[in-house]
Amino acid sequence: MTNGFATDVLICGAGAAGLTLAIDLARRNISFRLVETLDDPFGGSRGKGIQPRTQEVFEDLGILDRMVSVGGFYPRQREYRDDGNHCDTDVLASEPATPAEPYHLPLMVPQFLTERMMRERLAELGAAPEFGTELVGFEQDADGVMARLATKAGAETIRVRWLVGTDGGRSVVRHALGIDFPGKTLGVRAIVADVTLSGLSRDVWHRFGEGDMQRQISACPLAGTQLFQLQGPIPLHGDVDLSPAGLTALLAERTGRDDIAVQAVSWASAFTMNARLADHYRVGRVLLAGDAAHIHPPTGGQGLNTSVQDAYNLGWKLAAVLTGGPARLLDSYEEERRPVAQAMLGLSTRLLDAMKRGDMRRGRDVHQLDIDYPESSLALENPGRTGGLLAGERAPDAPIRGAAGQALRLFDLLRGPHWTLIVFEGDRGLVSPRTGLHIHAIGRNGDLIDDAGHFQAAYAPSAGDWFLIRPDGYVGAIIATEELRSLTAYLASVGLGLDMKDAAHA
Secondary structure: OOOOOOOOEEEOOHHHHHHHHHHHHHHOOOOEEEEEEEEEEEEOOOOEEOOOOHHHHHHHHHHHHHHHOEEEEEEEEEEEEEOOEHHHHHOEOOOOOOOOOOOOOOOOOOOOHHHHHHHHHHHOOOOEEEOOEEEEEEOOOOOOEEEEEEEEEEEEEEEEEEEEEEEEEEHHHHHHOOOOOOOOEEEEEEEEEEEEEEEOOOEEEEOOOOOOHHHHHHHHOOOOOOOOEEEEEEOOOOOOOHHHHHHHHHHHHHHOOOOOOEEEEEEEEEEEEEEEOOOOEEOOEEEEEEEEEEEEEEOOOOOOHHHHHHHHHHHHHHHHHHHOOHHHHHHHHHHHHHHHHHHHHHHHHHHHHHHHHHHOEOOHHHOOOOOOOOOOOOOOOOOOOOOOOOOOOOOOOOOOOOEEEEEEHHHHHOOOOOEEEEEEEEHHHHOEEEEEEEEEEEOOOEEEEOOOHHHHHHHOOOOOOOEEEEEEEEEEEEEHHHHHHHHHHHHHOOOOOOHHHHHHHH
16 A cells, blocks of 8 residues: 555454445455454354345345355244243234335344355455454544554554444444443343254244243244254343253243253353444544444344444445545445434334333334435435435335346346446436446336336336436435436535546546
8 A cells, every 4th residue: 555554444343344344345446454353253143133124235245145045034933821832923024025125024144154154255355354353552643543453463553544443332443432322221131042952843933931021031943053042031130050051941940841951052142231322433534333333132133234234334435435535425424324223222122122021023114124314415306306216215126127138127237336327218328427337228218128117116207317326225316307417416426526538538
């Protein structure tokens, strides 16, 4: 690197958020280092739910199919009653897939498998986490960050352009910045453990003592493994025995059965549930993402998913600034993502209250498909729209055809690190090509055909409407042909201002 920079971005923390950011930067040819204090990858199942919106993110990053191949879908849950009977119900409210929303059910993938698949994808892109490497301090100035690392080979000091803390709820980066982490302890302490056991079938999620915080315990068969995940509340104070014998005794006490035996424990944790949100996501050239910025109770399966989508939002903005885009782009990161985390904290806490009552059901609100950024500074409509798809909303999928006749999905065209511009029944030649922007036309003389009407149903276009879709799959702008000057200004504001004709004379 020039100007004394060892790399562009230092990412501290190689969990789901750090890996997502690393994959996104790697595919954009942005230099980075991904460091992790732990000597080895995390080995637990903790964040096992992959929500539909995160599945869309993983499809774009090139890892969804392998996630499905190593995981599976949630089984029905079996609630055991005190009279010895049981009732089987669906864990999740089921909705059919639609052309606009191709993924409609959460996947179950133990977190250690999710992160393994992400490391494999990162390796394909030529990078890897550096385990056993700890950030011990840093100082920043107007141009970069000086970071001090403790590595297996000894101390190291490097200068980087940006530092991102994805280092969890006890974030060293957040503490060093002095960012407050307000919220509350929720008065619930629980265990989670990955175990091999006998006495329970693997076809359902076994739940005992629902609604009773003294007796509640569940055993969920973990897709892609021979393990069960045990979960249950425990007293707020005191030691808990997480050995095979201790967990066997706990199961016997809470289920009233002596035929369930834990043979081995591969990972276990006792934790107190918190709901906390960082006051800021950025100070100068240092940013926070994932659990470093927000921590949730596990109810609703929102934590890992929110963390992945933080990094997915941040990656393209960091890359744009590093390649000459306006620095103010990064202001939109906290502007967009912090309200989402605030809403997810409220949802997870409400679901925790429902769990205490024994009536928790997860519906569409946990799928994260309805997250949008309507108030974002990056959302533009000209003229304003009063209905249909709006700027700032998630870009729907749509089955279409290419002009050559082959079947396509709109998501096929969006996949990758570029922006996508689509004009409906208009002249794509009115906007000049430029690096990082793919331009398509749907309709007469276009390169795409919407003969089944799925694009029209999802996007509600008028003839001559232009839809600009961001690299993270959200609609940045919707602009009529008569207002194309505002599109030119928008493109410049996100680092896409120089078209190919201009570049040839630059």
